[in-house]
Amino acid sequence: MVAFAELHAQNHKITELSNVFLYLVRDRSMCDTDVTCDVFFDLTNRVKEHMELVDREICGPLISNPDQKVKNTANRFLSGSTEIKRIFNAYVKQWCSQKRRSLTIDDHPSFLQDTEQMFALVMDRIQRETEHLYPLIRKLEGADKQVA
Numbered sequence: 001m002v003a004f005a006e007l008h009a010q011n012h013k014i015t016e017l018s019n020v021f022l023y024l025v026r027d028r029s030m031c032d033t034d035v036t037c038d039v040f041f042d043l044t045n046r047v048k049e050h051m052e053l054v055d056r057e058i059c060g061p062l063i064s065n066p067d068q069k070v071k072n073t074a075n076r077f078l079s080g081s082t083e084i085k086r087i088f089n090a091y092v093k094q095w096c097s098q099k100r101r102s103l104t105i106d107d108h109p110s111f112l113q114d115t116e117q118m119f120a121l122v123m124d125r126i127q128r129e130t131e132h133l134y135p136l137i138r139k140l141e142g143a144d145k146q147v148a
Helices: 004-025 034-063 068-095 108-147
Strands: none
Touching: 004 034, 004 108, 034 068, 034 108, 068 108
């Protein structure tokens, strides 16, 4: 299973990049800079990688746990992950050109609103992982060690 230090490091970096990106894009003139675009693409890649890692390495194994509460928790995170990915992909498709590696903003207030909502959703997911999913894994790993 994936190390918690790695997950926490990913969460910290995503949070940091999200805060920087949100700060930069509040000023319309910053949205067209290479730096802002670099932060955006780094951030979106890290979010996708993190969610895939959590789905594959944490939620996947929990689905086969005999405890129904554990299975339910894993299912909730997986279905939440699916929904966040759908919303995230629509956001990226609407507001950027991956081919040109640039943001495509024709309505800055709408972009800003969508961006704040999108990254609030991502931050909420990270908080739920930290408060609910990681403690569950630690508890299960502790129980496994006691049995062995």
